[in-house]
Amino acid sequence: xxxxxxxxxxxxxxxxxxxxxxxxxxxxxxxxxxxxxxxxxxxxxxxxxxxxxxxxxxxxxxxxxxxxxxxxxxxxxxxxxxxxxxxxxxxxxxxxxxxxxxxxxxxxxxxxxxxxxxxxxxxxxxxxxxxxxxxxxxxxxxxxxxxxxxxxxxxxxxxxxxxxxxxxxxxxxxxxxxxxxxxxxxxxxxxxxxxxxxxxxxxxxxxxxxxxxxxxxxxxxxxxxxxxxxxxxxxxxxxxxxxxxxxxxxxxxxxxxxxxxxxxxxxxxxxxxxxxxxxxxxxxxxxxxxxxxxxxxxxxxxxxxxxxxxxxxxxxxxxxxxxxxxxxxxxxxxxxxxxxxxxxxx
Ligand SMILES: Nc1ncnc2c1ncn2[C@@H]1O[C@H](COP(=O)(O)OP(=O)(O)OP(=O)(O)O)[C@@H](O)[C@H]1O
Ligand SMILES: [Mg+2]
Numbered sequence: 110x111x112x113x114x115x116x117x118x119x120x121x122x123x124x125x126x127x128x129x130x131x132x133x134x135x136x137x138x139x140x141x142x143x144x145x146x147x148x149x150x151x152x153x154x155x156x157x158x159x160x161x162x163x164x165x166x167x168x169x170x171x172x173x174x175x176x177x178x179x180x181x182x183x184x185x186x187x188x189x190x191x192x193x194x195x196x197x198x199x200x201x202x203x204x205x206x207x208x209x210x211x212x213x214x215x216x217x218x219x220x221x222x223x224x225x226x227x228x229x230x231x232x233x234x235x236x237x238x239x240x241x242x243x244x245x246x247x248x249x250x251x252x253x254x255x256x257x258x259x260x261x262x263x264x265x266x267x268x269x270x271x272x273x274x275x276x277x278x279x280x281x282x283x284x285x286x287x288x289x290x291x292x293x294x295x296x297x298x299x300x301x302x303x304x305x306x307x308x309x310x311x312x313x314x315x316x317x318x319x320x321x322x323x324x325x326x327x328x329x330x331x332x333x334x335x336x337x338x339x340x341x342x343x344x345x346x347x348x349x350x351x352x353x354x355x356x357x358x359x360x361x362x363x364x365x366x367x368x369x370x371x372x373x374x375x376x377x378x379x380x381x382x383x384x385x386x387x388x389x390x391x392x393x394x395x396x397x398x399x400x401x402x403x404x405x406x407x408x409x410x411x412x413x414x415x416x417x418x419x420x421x422x423x424x425x426x427x428x429x430x431x432x433x434x435x436x437x438x439x440x441x442x443x444x445x446x447x448x449x450x451x452x453x454x455x
Contacts, residue, residue, distance in 0.1 A: 119136050119137065119214070119216070119217075120135065120136070120204055120214055120216045121135070121136040121216045121217040121218070121219075121441045122134065122135055122136070122200065122203065122216055122217075122218045122219070122441075123136075123218075123219040123220075123221070123254075123434060123437035123438040123440065123441055124196070124199070124200070124218060124219070124220045124221065124238070124434075124437070125221045125251075125254070125433040125434040125437060126146070126181065126192075126196065126220055126221065126222060126234065127146060127181070127275055127276060127277075127433070128146060128179070128181045128182060128183070128184050128223075128275055128276040128277030128278065128298070128300065129145065129146060129179075129275060129276025129277070129298075129299060129300065129404065130143060130144065130145055130146060130276070130404070130430065131143075131144055131145075131146045131161075131195070131196075131199055132430075132431060132433070132434035133199055133200070133203050133434070134434045134435065134437060134438030134441070135203060135438075136438070136441045136442070139438070140431055140434055140435070140438070141203045142199055142202060142203050143430075143431070143434075144160070144161030144162050144199065145161055145162060145164070145165045146161075146179060146180065146181055146195065147160070147161065147164040147165045147168065147177055147178070147179055148160050148164055148177070148178050148180060148191050148194060148195050148198075149163075149164040149167045149171065149175055149176070149177045149178070150175070150176055150178060150191065151174060151175055152173075152174050152175065152176050153174060155190075157191075157194050157198070158175060160194075160195055160198045160199070161195075161198075161199070164177055165177070168319075168320070168321060169319045169320065169321060178191050180192040180195055181277065182277055182300075183277045183278065183296040183300075184223040184225060184275065184277035184278030184280075184294065184296055184298070185223060185225065185226055185227075185230060185277075185296075186226070186230050186233060186234070189230075189233045192233065192234075192237065193233065193236070193237035193240070196234075196237040196238065196241060197237060197240060197241040200218070200238070200241040200242065200243075201241060201242075204216075204242075215242055215243065215244035216242065216243055216244065217243065217244060217245045217246075217247070217441070218238045218241075218243040218245070218246050218247070219246075219247045219248075219249055219437045219438075219440055219441060219447065219451065220234050220235075220238055220246065220247070220248055220249075220437075221248075221249050221250070221251050221254040221433045221434070221436075221437045222234055222248050222249075222250065222251065223250075223251050223277075223278050223280065223294065224250040224251060224252055224280055224282070224289075224292050224294055225278070225280075225294050225296075231248060234246075234248065235248065247440075247447055247451040248451055249437055249440065249447075249450055249451045250282075250289065250292075250450075251273055251275070251278075251280055251433055252271050252273050252280045252281070252282035252284075252289065252292060253282065253284065253289060253436070253450050254432075254433045254434075254436035254437040254440075255271050255273040255280075255402045255403065255426070255432045255433045255436055256269060256271040256282065256284050256400070256436065257435075257436030257437075257439055257440065257446075258402070258426065258431065258432030258433055258434070258435035258436030258437075258438075258439070259271060259400050259402050259424075259426035259427070259432050259436070260427070261284065261400060263284045263285075263287055263450075264286060264287040264446065264449070265285070265286070266285060266286050267285060267390075267393045267397075268283050268284070268285050268290070268386065268387075268389070268390025268391070268392075268393035268394050269283070269284050269285070269393070269394075269397070269400070270282070270283050270284075270382070270383075270386070270394045270398075270399035270400070271284065271399070271400050271401075271402065272375075272379060272399060272400070272401045272402070272406070273401075273402045273403040273406075273432070273433070274298055274299070274375065274401065274402075274403040274404070274405025274406050274408075274411075275298045275299065275403040275404060275405060276298050276299045276300045276404065276405075277296065277298050277300055278294050278295065278296055278297070278298050279294065279295045279297055279298050279374075279375050279378060279403075279405065280292065280293070280294040280295075281293050281294070281378055281379060281382040283382065283386050283390055283394070285390055285393075287446065287449045287450055288449075288450075290386075290387060290390060291382060291385055291386055291387075293378060293381065293382055293385075295374060295375070295378045297371060297374050297375070298403070298405050299324070299327070299404055299405045300320075301371050302327055302331070302368050302371045302405070302408070303320050303323040303324045303327060304320075304323070305367050305368055305370065305371050306318075306323040306326050306327055306331075306364060306367050306368070307319075307320065307323045308367075309363070309364075309366070309367030310323075310326075310344070310346065310357075310359065310367075311349065313363070314357050314359075315348060315349045315350055316344075316346040316347070316348060316349065316355055316357060317346050317347045317348075317349055318344060318345075318346035319346070322344055322345065322346060325342075325344075326342055326344055326359060326364060327364065327368070327408070328407075329342040330342045330359065330360065330361045330364050331361075331364050331365070331368060331408050331409060332361050332364070332365050332368075332408065332409035332410045333365070333368065333372045333408050333409065333410050333411040333413075333414040334365075334409075334410035334411070334413040334414040334417065335365070335410070336361050336409060336410065339360060339361055339362075340360065340361040341358050341359065341360045341361070342358065342359060343356055343357070343358050344356065344357060344358075344359060361409075368408075372408075372411070372414065375405075376414070376415065376418050379399070379415065379418075379419065380418070380419070383419065383421075394421065395421065397422070398421045398422030398423055398424060399415075399419075399421055399422075399423060399424075400423075400424045400425070400426055401415070401423060401424070401425055401426065401429070402425075402426035402429045402432040402433070403429055403430075403432070403433075404429060404430050406425050406426065406429045407425075407429055407430075412424075412425055
């Protein structure tokens with residue numbers, strides 16, 4: 110009874126600390142926060158002016174003394190201090206202003222982190238969550254959480270392959286019996302695709318565009334394999350030669366060409382993973398195929414391209430942007446599983 114009551118009032122959390130987006134899942138409630146991992150700070154005083162959605166509005170539009178920072182880059186923490194501030198801000202936001210003021214129900218917090226992070230970075234994440242009021246902090250690796258969120262049978266003696274394509278990293282893992290039998294990651298994801306679009310438009314059309322415009326183009330017309338119906342989008346930037354604002358229209362063929370190298374690298378990573386998978390598990394994967402998740406898996410026809418390259422069935426996780434948070438959230442209700450797949454600190 111007490112346990113039930115405790116669980117009812119529980120404010121245990123699962124956090125997907127992503128390069129592009131941070132999500133928080135609250136036990137018994139589901140996803141309660143989804144915001145870009147961006148912090149706006151005043152350069153001279155280091156004061157945090159805005160976090161998340163509010164800070165994103167400032168990207169590329171900040172005056173000299175304000176900087177909009179993405180504290181996680183290429184899937185790793187590039188600015189500890191700001192990451193900590195961001196994490197504390199998000200955690201206290203979902204707890205209505207601060208967990209430290211409610212010492213009786215200090216939460217258990219699971220944080221999903223990129224599988225490539227260092228010991229020092231692990232410690233930094235644990236410390237931030239602890240300072241935000243966590244009684245216990247568990248770290249789980251992103252591909253494991255993504256696989257659970259995508260509903261793969263991770264604790265069976267059967268190989269499942271998950272490919273999580275985020276903003277900063279692409280991670281491939283083969284999971285069996287709740288362990289990662291094989292994992293590999295590449296510091297390349299949606300952000301790099303945006304860079305490629307910026308460079309392409311600059312070179313081909315002499316047009317300078319910002320990162321947000323490049324992402325918009327990718328989402329509107331980007332693809333990894335020829336489309337059945339052509340797509341086009343009008344974009345705005347600055348003409349490099351004349352220095353004035355200019356509008357042009359780009360089509361899907363061009364953007365597919367711009368994204369070619371980035372997509373090729375993802376294909377290469379998956380091929381390598383398939384080659385290195387132990388033969389017993391390869392058979393399972395050949396039969397059941399692989400699952401893609403993360404925002405990058407929403408790139409049009411990426412599944413068709415991967416099917417063509419690997420000859421395997423490809424499934425896209427039901428809601429690619431929330432798989433990691435949902436998977437980590439599911440562990441809040443399954444402590445046995447949590448202990449099996451995570452490292453923990455008190
Ligand atoms: N429809 C879409 N088509 C292509 N890319 C998309 C689409 N929607 C979102 N993205 C991209 O997905 C990326 C964000 O994905 P996600 O939220 O999974 O990353 P993350 O978890 O924050 O990053 P990481 O896992 O690398 O730390 C961004 O680069 C975004 O531009
Ligand atoms: Mg992610």
